[in-house]
Amino acid sequence: MRFLDGQEPHHDLTYDDVFLVPRRSSVASRFDVDLATADGSGATLPVIAANMTAVAGRRMAETLARRGALTVLPQDVAPEAVTEIVAWIKSRHPVWDTPLVLHTGDAAADVLNLLPKRAHGAVVVVDDAGRPVGTVDEPACLGVDRFTRLSEILDPAPLVLPLDVPPREVFEALGGRGVALGVDADGKLAGLLTARDALRAGIYTPSLDPAGRLRTAAAVGINGDVAVKAKSLLDAGVDVLVIDTAHGHQDKMLDALRAVRSVMNDRDAAAPVPVVAGNVVTAEGVRDLAAAGADIVKVGVGPGAMCTTRMMTGVGRPQFSAVAECAAAGRDHGVRVWADGGVRHPRDVALALAAGASAVMIGSWLAGTYESPGDLLHDESGQPYKESFGMASKRAVSVRTRGDGEFDRARKALFEEGISSSRQLLDPARPGVEDLLDSICAGVRSACTYAGARTLDEFHDRAVLGIQTAAGFTEGAPRP
Numbered sequence: 008m009r010f011l012d013g014q015e016p017h018h019d020l021t022y023d024d025v026f027l028v029p030r031r032s033s034v035a036s037r038f039d040v041d042l043a044t045a046d047g048s049g050a051t052l053p054v055i056a057a058n059m060t061a062v063a064g065r066r067m068a069e070t071l072a073r074r075g076a077l078t079v080l081p082q083d084v085a086p087e088a089v090t091e092i093v094a095w096i097k098s099r100h101p102v103w104d105t106p107l108v109l110h111t112g113d114a115a116a117d118v119l120n121l122l123p124k125r126a127h128g129a130v131v132v133v134d135d136a137g138r139p140v141g142t143v144d145e146p147a148c149l150g151v152d153r154f155t156r157l158s159e160i161l162d163p164a165p166l167v168l169p170l171d172v173p174p175r176e177v178f179e180a181l182g183g184r185g186v187a188l189g190v191d192a193d194g195k196l197a198g199l200l201t202a203r204d205a206l207r208a209g210i211y212t213p214s215l216d217p218a219g220r221l222r223t224a225a226a227v228g229i230n231g232d233v234a235v236k237a238k239s240l241l242d243a244g245v246d247v248l249v250i251d252t253a254h255g256h257q258d259k260m261l262d263a264l265r266a267v268r269s270v271m272n273d274r275d276a277a278a279p280v281p282v283v284a285g286n287v288v289t290a291e292g293v294r295d296l297a298a299a300g301a302d303i304v305k306v307g308v309g310p311g312a313m314c315t316t317r318m319m320t321g322v323g324r325p326q327f328s329a330v331a332e333c334a335a336a337g338r339d340h341g342v343r344v345w346a347d348g349g350v351r352h353p354r355d356v357a358l359a360l361a362a363g364a365s366a367v368m369i370g371s372w373l374a375g376t377y378e379s380p381g382d383l384l385h386d387e388s389g390q391p392y393k394e395s396f397g398m399a400s401k402r403a404v405s406v407r408t409r410g411d412g413e414f415d416r417a418r419k420a421l422f423e424e425g426i427s428s429s430r431q432l433l434d435p436a437r438p439g440v441e442d443l444l445d446s447i448c449a450g451v452r453s454a455c456t457y458a459g460a461r462t463l464d465e466f467h468d469r470a471v472l473g474i475q476t477a478a479g480f481t482e483g484a485p486r487p
Contacts, residue, residue: 256296
């Protein structure tokens with residue numbers, strides 16, 4: 008990465024402050040660009056769902072891994088719950104989606120309660136043996152009593168195909184119909200595909216572990232017995248371990264890293280588990296975390312949408328400059344960096360990768376999708392939304408400290424930061440996380456073609472950036 012005409016910035020920059028300069032390119036198509044990361048995480052897309060309670064759950068993890076991205080399960084999840092969630096994720100099919108399932112004796116109201124859990128808008132009705140007998144969508148439930156049995160309103164002729172049918176053939180067989188149902192050798196329901204999902208299956212490469220199962224990551228904090236917590240996550244089968252705290256350049260983080268490395272040295276694991284640590288914003292922070300055992304360093308203090316750290320403390324750093332400096336330091340010390348926070352548009356993801364990040368962590372942007380853990384709510388005008396909140400907010404801290412005594416909880420509550428409740432509206436054009444992923448990847452792929460790069464490492468090497476004013480940023484934004 009270099010700046011246009013040798014311009015070196017004299018102050019730190021945000022993503023809004025910079026732009027990419029097009030270069031002569033021999034890359035003829037977006038599909039010629041390989042977006043796989045080179046950081047050992049196994050992700051085939053440079054997108055990581057942040058370990059926020061309002062973002063990262065089993066459904067998010069399953070969906071993103073199927074498209075090549077990763078999800079970091081939050082540190083607040085109980086160890087036994089993590090074990091169950093990881094097992095569930097790894098039992099999912101790498102191509103066919105997990106369907107919503109009901110029986111003929113269930114009611115239309117049950118369908119309406121389940122539909123917000125998926126972007127594809129269909130519930131599959133099965134018999135007692137688990138074989139599909141029909142599908143029900145929202146229009147079928149309108150104009151009927153909410154207690155109407157599904158046997159009366161289901162579509163009795165769904166497209167049913169074996170699981171081994173290639174996605175292209177599924178797309179062609181659908182012919183514009185709603186969904187295809189995948190069944191196993193016994194005819195039992197095992198998956199679901201829409202026409203768009205069949206297209207995506209031919210474009211994206213799932214993030215799979217050596218056994219061919221979907222990958223996921225999980226976070227652990229730096230307090231308590233970190234070694235015991237880390238061992239629990241590793242025993243659960245997580246593929247990437249994230250040691251997470253807001254201020255990652257501190258002695259407790261370095262001690263936690265050494266403890267985790269000690270646990271890993273005692274394990275006889277066939278596949279190594281990368282260790283991610285953060286957050287930092289300086290070359291010195293990267294150096295110290297690398298020396299303590301981090302494989303990947305998370306970069307970002309204060310740029311997140313739910314974060315009030317900079318306004319409360321004055322601490323932080325503009326994210327583009329933080330990523331650029333830390334990525335350069337990472338190359339010197341043999342580690343990669345994840346850019347954590349501050350992205351609002353696909354251009355921001357592209358700029359973080361151009362600055363040298365191997366992947367970009369996204370939080371609140373993903374909260375406003377069907378796949379995030381929260382319930383789908385509606386505002387006064389009927390617009391659907393999900394609630395999001397910061398991980399240092401009162402809402403998150405109260406969960407994290409639920410095992411403490413009343414006095415200790417009250418004392419910690421005096422020093423909460425972050426927003427406890429924010430409405431993340433579902434974008435009507437991109438209500439599902441896969442829709443959002445399509446938009447992000449289209450932007451990043453196109454940015455790579457403008458730079459003449461076929462891989463993310465080439466993109467960083469070839470990236471030429473300029474510095475712009477606020478008016479320059481506004482000029483590039485769409486206007487009515």
